[in-house]
Amino acid sequence: MDAASRVWHAHTFDKFEQPGRRVAVVGAGISGLVAAHELECRGYRVKVLEGTTRIGGRIHTHRFGRGPGAPSVELGAMRIPAHHHTTLEYIRRMGLDEKLRTFTTLLSDENAFLRTGDGFLRIRDAAAPLRENFLRELERHRPWQRPDDGIVAFGAWLTAIVDAIAPPDLREALRMDLRRQLLDLVALVDLGPHLRGPARDRVDLHSLFSAHPGIRAGCSARLNSFLDDILAETSPDLLRLHGGMDALPRAVAGRLRGPVLLGHRVTGIEVCDDGVRLTVRAGARTFEEHADLVVCTAPFPAVRRMRLRGLDADKLDVLREVEYCPATKVAVHCREAFWREGGIQGGASFTGGRVRQTYYPAADGEPGRGAALLASYTIGDEAARFGRMSVRRRHRLVLDELSAVHPELMTPGMVLDVVSVAWGNVPWSGGGCAYRWGKSDERCAQELRRAFRPVGRLFFAGEHCSTASAWIEGGIESALRAVEAVERHEPAHRTATAADRHDPAGAL
Ligand SMILES: Cc1cc2nc3c(=O)[nH]c(=O)nc-3n(C[C@H](O)[C@H](O)[C@H](O)COP(=O)(O)OP(=O)(O)OC[C@H]3O[C@@H](n4cnc5c(N)ncnc54)[C@H](O)[C@@H]3O)c2cc1C
Numbered sequence: 291m292d293a294a295s296r297v298w299h300a301h302t303f304d305k306f307e308q309p310g311r312r313v314a315v316v317g318a319g320i321s322g323l324v325a326a327h328e329l330e331c332r333g334y335r336v337k338v339l340e341g342t343t344r345i346g347g348r349i350h351t352h353r354f355g356r357g358p359g360a361p362s363v364e365l366g367a368m369r370i371p372a373h374h375h376t377t378l379e380y381i382r383r384m385g386l387d388e389k390l391r392t393f394t395t396l397l398s399d400e401n402a403f404l405r406t407g408d409g410f411l412r413i414r415d416a417a418a419p420l421r422e423n424f425l426r427e428l429e430r431h432r433p434w435q436r437p438d439d440g441i442v443a444f445g446a447w448l449t450a451i452v453d454a455i456a457p458p459d460l461r462e463a464l465r466m467d468l469r470r471q472l473l474d475l476v477a478l479v480d481l482g483p484h485l486r487g488p489a490r491d492r493v494d495l496h497s498l499f500s501a502h503p504g505i506r507a508g509c510s511a512r513l514n515s516f517l518d519d520i521l522a523e524t525s526p527d528l529l530r531l532h533g534g535m536d537a538l539p540r541a542v543a544g545r546l547r548g549p550v551l552l553g554h555r556v557t558g559i560e561v562c563d564d565g566v567r568l569t570v571r572a573g574a575r576t577f578e579e580h581a582d583l584v585v586c587t588a589p590f591p592a593v594r595r596m597r598l599r600g601l602d603a604d605k606l607d608v609l610r611e612v613e614y615c616p617a618t619k620v621a622v623h624c625r626e627a628f629w630r631e632g633g634i635q636g637g638a639s640f641t642g643g644r645v646r647q648t649y650y651p652a653a654d655g656e657p658g659r660g661a662a663l664l665a666s667y668t669i670g671d672e673a674a675r676f677g678r679m680s681v682r683r684r685h686r687l688v689l690d691e692l693s694a695v696h697p698e699l700m701t702p703g704m705v706l707d708v709v710s711v712a713w714g715n716v717p718w719s720g721g722g723c724a725y726r727w728g729k730s731d732e733r734c735a736q737e738l739r740r741a742f743r744p745v746g747r748l749f750f751a752g753e754h755c756s757t758a759s760a761w762i763e764g765g766i767e768s769a770l771r772a773v774e775a776v777e778r779h780e781p782a783h784r785t786a787t788a789a790d791r792h793d794p795a796g797a798l
Pocket of ligand 1: 316317318319320321322339340341342345346347348349365366367368369370554555556557587588589592593617618619713717718719721722723751752753754759760761762763764765
């Protein structure tokens with residue numbers, strides 16, 4: 291039986307009733323599924339309760355049509371940085387490494403577009419106008435400074451990337467940090483080895499930051515906390531899964547022996563002396579379920595909606611305090627990949643305006659079934675604004691605005707379908723990811739400790755409980771930590787099952 295049918299037909303509690311420590315995992319996103327799998331490998335009886343009718347949570351591959359040849363687009367996670375070793379290790383263990391492909395990212399296809407003060411330019415033509423804009427900006431803010439060409443190129447490209455990636459509330463602050471601090475630090479290093487392009491007017495930010503990690507030490511906490519994501523999102527070392535990122539959660543679910551119960555929404559959690567009592571709603575039915583242990587991976591906005599009992603004041607506070615960043619994606623099913631005619635083979639444009647980023651996904655589907663375009667990807671307030679619009683208006687606005695760059699979208703019959711997810715409106719997540727950018731390391735570490743801390747036999751996992759929030763890596767990392775915490779809490783169980791511990795699939 292394949293992973294999907296195994297999940298969809300698992301409507302029984304029987305396996306849970308067998309002897310052994312019984313664990314209920316709340317949420318069938320990547321963290322819940324990994325936690326369930328790891329616990330089963332350690333001899334626990336596990337069942338997963340998922341409120342929606344889909345596994346994967348914020349790993350959400352949308353297919354325009356049925357069957358393996360349908361064009362697909364990622365409405366949630368879409369790329370894996372090569373240094374996310376835990377995610378890649380899990381992909382390998384699930385036998386998916388043959389599906390790994392390079393992910394071409396923002397600003398890396400020379401024919402993609404960049405919005406500048408001078409309108410839309412191809413990336414290959416953008417260096418000089420970006421330089422001019424940056425010089426004008428310096429003139430306004432630091433008229434006494436006359437930096438050399440390399441530094442201007444550095445400032446110009448980093449400003450373009452910040453504009454393309456940062457949420458609006460951080461954008462101007464980051465530009466200010468760049469002008470005030472980073473330029474002075476970069477002036478101390480030899481930029482020569484990091485200049486690229488025939489005119490040597492581009493700076494390879496990745497090689498620069500890895501050759502001179504000390505530059506980071508002088509950045510403000512605000513800039514530093516966002517630099518990792520800036521560098522990750524524009525890295526040449528990004529990967530994806532051919533055919534869709536949902537292969538990962540599906541593969542993990544396929545390894546589970548216990549049930550994954552879809553359409554089972556947890557509406558209440560009560561921590562008791564002998565375990566945890568869950569209130570579960572499935573269709574019209576509401577019932578109570580007692581588990582020896584619970585791992586809750588639901589994002590905190592979803593947990594806030596539950597009736598909570600037996601949790602201490604600090605835990606209730608942190609459940610309320612963790613902020614989430616909205617994220618909205620709008621995807622279009624096109625009759626053909628018209629952008630290839632214009633020389634764009636992949637990657638993404640910084641289209642600015644309300645659309646912000648436009649990705650050209652790899653053509654994994656059958657030719658002749660059309661092509662998927664990730665027309666708009668926004669985060670922060672810009673994503674929230676899309677979330678407040680009606681779906682119809684959101685789609686119309688994206689098509690209208692994007693047609694300034696890609697007028698082919700207005701050709702009759704070109705647009706076959708439009709879909710979108712405004713993650714800030716999704717009750718199961720309440721946002722795209724936990725929002726920690728701009729906070730000091732100390733504040734983040736403290737929030738993480740409080741978010742992760744178990745209460746009795748109630749354990750917490752999910753990207754919001756990890757050092758890699760906003761990434762799949764964070765979901766997996768937190769699940770592994772939660773399983774360790776369960777094991778520490780249950781030394782007797784660990785001893786009893788150590789002898790016959792086994793991996794059901796023989797792969798772990
Ligand atoms: C637009 C977007 C782009 C992203 N891009 C990337 C990327 O390129 N690369 C990357 O690595 N990461 C990316 N991420 C982040 C990544 O998707 C997440 O960090 C990761 O998938 C989170 O996994 P999780 O298991 O912690 O949470 P989720 O995937 O949210 O899983 C939680 C599960 O709990 C369920 N649930 C919630 N409430 C209840 C309830 N009351 N009862 C039962 N079930 C419940 C939810 O339905 C969900 O299935 C992106 C996220 C978004 C939204």
